[in-house]
Structures are given as C-alpha cells and as structure tokens.
Amino acid sequence: MATTDVDIAVIGGGIGGLTLALALRQRGLEAEVFEQADALREVGAAVAIAANGSRILQRLGLGDQLAAAAVVPTALQYRHWRSGTVVADHPVGDAYARRFGAPFWGIHRASLQRTLSEAWDVERLHLGRCLAGVSDRADGVLLTFRDGRTVNARTVIGADGVHSQVRRHIDASVPVYSGTSGFRGMVPTDALPSLPSPSAVQFWMGPGGHVLHYAVGESVNFLAVLDGPERWPHQAGHVDAGQGELNAAFADWHPVVRELLGAVPQSPRWGLFTLPSPLHWSRGRSVLLGDAAHAMLPHHGQGANLTIEDAAVLARCIADAGPEGYESAFGRYERLRRPRARAVQRASWDTSEALHLPDGPTADIRDERLRTLDGWLGWIHGHDPESHPASVPPLADAHP
Template sequence: MPSPSPAPRKPLRVAVIGGGIGGLTLGLALRAHGLRAEIYEQAAELAEIGAAVALSANATRELARLGLGPALAAVSTEPTELIFRDGRSGARIAAHPVRDGGAYRTRFGAPYYGVHRADLQKVLSGGLAGEGLHLGHRLAALDQNGDVMALTFANGVEVEADLVIGGDGVRSAVRRWITGGERVRYSGTSAFRGVVPMGLLPSLTDPEAIQFWMGPDAHLLHYAIGGEADSVNFFAVVEGPETWTSERWLTGIAAGEHRAGFAGWHPAVIEMIDAIPQTQRWGLFVTDPLRRWHRGRAVLMGDSAHAMLPHHGQGANTTIEDAVTLAELLAAGGARDLDGMMRRYQALRRTRTRTIQRSAWATNRLLHLPDSIGPEGLARRDARMARFPEDFGWIHAFDARDAVAEAVAAEPRAA
C-alpha cells in the first residue's frame, strides 16, 4: 500500500511594516520568486515626504531586474557629470563624467538617475499593482507566540505572520521591539530642501549635472530630475543647531534663516535656495550601529536598521539592496529556516552599511572644511574629490543578488 503523500507546505506569511521604497521593492522582489508579502503602510495614501532621490547602479540594476527599467527611465534624469565646486567662487574643483560618453554605465553596468520620490513610488506601486498593499495600518503592538508573530494595528486590525520585516524608517516601531530602545540620534546637522523649476535658475551652469558646492560649515547638493530634466532637486546642509528639541525631524524656521549658512556664496546657490519659500528645517538623524538586526521572527531593513547621513546618496539605494537580499535568501531556502536566514542576512548587510555610514560622516567633514584649514588642507580635499570614482566606486559596483549567490554557494552542504 503506497505511503500517504506529505501534507503540502503552507505558504510563508510575510508581513512588511512600511510601504515606502524598501517595502514596495521587497514586495516585488518576493513576487518574482513566487512568494507573497502583505505590506502595511500607516499612511492613508502613498505620498512620499521629501523631494527626490538619487539612484545609483547598485539600485537601478536591481530595479531593472524586476522589470521596472523602462518605467524608471521615463521619469528620471541621468546627470551629465558629477561636479565639485567652491561654494563661494563657483570654481570647478573636480568633475567626473556620468551620462557624458556613457562613462558611468560603462563602468558599472547600470545607470545613475535623479528621480522625484513620488515618481519612484508610482513606478514601484504600479509594478505591484496594489497586490498585498494595506494602507491606513499603523503598527500599534507586536508580540510573538511560539513561531507566530501577532500584529495589532491602530485601526483595530489584528493579523498573524511567520516573518515580520520592519521597513518603517528612522522611528521604527519594529526596531524598538527588537532592540528595546530608540537607537536614533541627531547628527548635529540639518538641511533645507526643495524642487525648483529649471526656468527659475538662470545663474546655474551645467544644470543637468549632479553638483556639490562646498564651503565652511555647509554644502549644497543638487541634481536634475524628471523625464524632461525640467526641475532641480536641492539639499542644502548646514552645521547645527547644536541640539534638536523637536520630537519630529522637521521644525519651523524664521524668515531668511535658511540663508545664514550661505552668506557670501555664489549667486547660483542663493538663487536656488531662495527660489521657493523655505519655512522648515530638516534635522538629519542617524541610527546608531545595531548589535542585532533581528529578534524572534522579526528583522529590520533600510533606515530602521541603518539610517545614515545622505552625503553618498545611499539611503534609498542600500534599502533596495536590503530588500533584494531578503528576497533572494528566502527564495534560496531561507523560508524553511527563518532563523538561519536572518543570521545570514545580517552577516551580509551589516558590514557594508556600517562602512557607508562611517564614510558619510567623514564626507560631511570634508564638504564643510573651515577656512582655517588653510590652502594645503583645501588642496588635500580637492585631491580627494578628484579621486572620487576610484575611492567610492565600490559602493556603486555592488551587486546584491550576486552577493547572496556567492554566500549561498560558499555554505557547506548538508550530508
């Protein structure tokens, strides 16, 4: 008499907290492997705060693999160059081709894009087509009963999951459950930001380049965005205030306060930061390095695990890497060994993200050198900017899918 067939394996129940760039990418990456995620977003609609995001090759190659390449290209600008300038004179200190001559794509095998966050989110959510996305769900409580995670949302909904992935940002509720504390701190720097129509910037040269204007205790980053390169996203960073008293990362400012750190700077800088009304200041917060990224059947990704200063433009990019890594590990047998999967995930992601975090801190100091550093100190800075592709190409060359494949191949096989 034939033996009975084994009971079919129940589908893995994955709950993702946060419907931002990371959560949506994870949903798409899991679906590509025949796995489903339920994504819970606290907002009533998908409306990204902030202005724009720079996507480097370590992210765009992954989004292309998910079938989003043409849609992403249609709403993005590929910068002509990366330019470093003196903030006051406007002199070009160093420049490196990006779109020009196909230099960046040739080196890294994928494009570099400037894209509005709302457009990126539309591309991601459009690819997902609403599958498994639940809006208006703010996580209120998380608990574990055996191997099952119990989630309670502020709207009264209660669900169970086999795995909870916290992609809920700097103020992560999932991180508090895993670590028992906040572990987020103010960096001592803040920013003013906005998106400006290109027509309001007559003094700006090389308008389609990504540019850093550097000076004492401040810098301005900007790049063109949109399918027609018709707008410029800027991010103006200053030292201070010394302490941050608001419970939010946004606080109101007095009229003209945004200009204080840029007195005497080049007219193109002043023109840009004055082009739209500035009524608030963004505090820049980072996550202290975590000893562990997981507890029980919950694990972190993105800013909830490694919020960093934005000076390498890697917040969204490393979040996309996290999402792809989790999906690849789950597809490579991790769904049958969740504890082992989370250990492997942490081992793959923690060193890289910590290194980028530390480098972003160092870059902040380099961009804000005081005049007292003298000509020799500024010359050393300028030499480092001239070596930028060589010093930081490792960030852009990274391939998350290949990293997982190499790690899985290196693991000893069970007898």
C-alpha cells in the same frame, strides 16, 4: 475581531517594503504589505538612484518605466563655495553606466513610489494599517494595528523607517542627531538663468556648510546643509526657521548659490539624524530592513539605494532558506548586509565633515581625493549584491 494568518508580513509600503515584496515575488514567494498611510505619499521631492540601486530595479523589470520618468545627470561636479571653481568633474551619463554596469537616475519620489506600487498587487497592499504592537508567538508574530485588527504572520519584515515600530520590538536605540541640519527646495530650471551645468549633480563645498543640487524633470532639487544647531529640540523631524535664516547663512557664497536658495520660499529646517545599526537586526521571526536598520545621513545619497540592496539580499536569503528557515535566513542576511551598511553610514558621516572644511591644506587634500572617482565612490556605486554580497571599502577609501 478575527485574526488573519499570513506567511510574510511587510510593515511599510515605501521604497523598501515594495521593493522587497516584488523581489520575493520574483523568487516565488508572496507577501502582504501593511502601510500606515491611507494613501501612498512619499515624503521628499526627489531621490537619487545610483547604480547599486538601479541595477536591482532593472532586474525587477522596472528599468524602462523608471528610465522614462528619470533624468540622467551629465556629470558629478564639486565646486568651491565662493569662486565657483570646479574642483572635480566626473562624467555620468553613458560613461557612468559603462563603468558601474547600471544607470544613475534623478527621479521624483512620487514617480518611483508609483512605479513600485503599480507593479505590486493592490489586493496585497493594505493601506491605513498603523502598527501598534508586535508580540512573539510560538508559531509566528502577532501584529496588532491601531484599528483593532490583528494579523498572525509567520515572518515579519520591518521596513517602516527611522521610527520603526518593529525596531522597537528588536532594539531600544534611538536616532542620533549629527550636529547638522538642512533646508530643502525644488526650483524650476528656467528660474535659474545663472546656473552652470544645470543637468549635473553638483556639490558646492565651503566652511560650515554645503549645497547639493541635481535636475529632476524640469526642476532642480536642492539640499542646503549647515553645521548646527548644537542640539536639536526633539528626535528627528523639522522646525520652523527664522525668516531669511537660510539666505543669511549663505550670504557670502557664490551668486549662483544665492540665486538657487532664494528662488523659492524657505523650507523648514530639518535635523539630520542617523540611526546606529543595532547589535542584532532580528528577533525571533521579525527582521529589519532599510532605515529601520541603518538610517544614515544623506551626503552619499545612499539611503534609498542601501534599502533596495537590503530588499534584494533579504529576498534571496528567505527564498534559499525555505518557509521554516527564518533563523538561518536572517542570520545570513545580517552577516551580508551589516558590515556594508555600517561602512556607508560611517562614510556619509565623515563626508559631511569633509564637505564643510574651511579653505586650507586639509581642504586641498580633500579636493585632490575627489578627483579620483573610483577611490572613494566606486565601492559604493559599483556594488552588486548578486556577485559581491558583502562589499566594504578599505578604510582609506571610505570617504574623501
């Protein structure tokens, strides 16, 4: 079978791969996107797009479509696990957009995926192309797919997620289990008569666990996180939990939490993993983007947003360096992105511990810090890679 020659091959047709392809096109460069699925199906019910992601999507001309499909939360609230007392309350909506220069959207992953794919060229999106091998050549990278077809690419971007085949070509590290796991669900809003402020993003914080929920369309998306189990049986993925395991874990929590978690059938239990940032994000003409480079825990809601940031920066670096300047492009991209990605990874890990504190003096200190939005959140949401390409916080501001 003949080998196809392409200039830029993007492996992965998810949020990161399609955003990168669109960002490259905006700078006059065309890519070919290869996706292993035979149809675009985003895993997960919803995604939170903060200002650091939405500002980039707006610049790609997608703002109106995404805004029409999204819900803008009214507030960000933190609540006590048992009493329901609001520990911290920050307005979102227009106040958030004014503060950070772009909106906060709660949106179905399928809607985001559809908007990105419709903006891309279907002739340059190759479905059913599962990557099986990556080999360096003097003039490019040979990509071998499971269907036997091959592609020789001048440049390869691995946007193929936490189990990235491109990453295996660059780095041998594997995902690290966090010692926490979660249950997910999507509940119709009208099934939650007791839910206070249903249009707010809310964290319920308590000993050994927390619950995050926010509105998406006419539903409320939730993630309930628990400490444990101590070990996970395999790398990433999920396991079937015992019947009633989720409700039993939160049996002593506020009635609103129990109403939310009990409103839909229990999901599988998902292990929460992070992927250590490799020493180098590139090898030869291949480079990593998004979860393939720095998968992180979900407690700052930044996985998709950091991927979108990566795409904007990498597109600029490739365009600035020119067709044969991949070494300088990749080096610059890594210098700009690696410190920030590691800082957000660390903050997400530490935030998990902070949200699971038992009542007491340490939790009181956390609560006081949560009342100061800019102190621990501004460095993440306010980031703009166009004006401040390498933004990391002072150590004290990395987490609550």
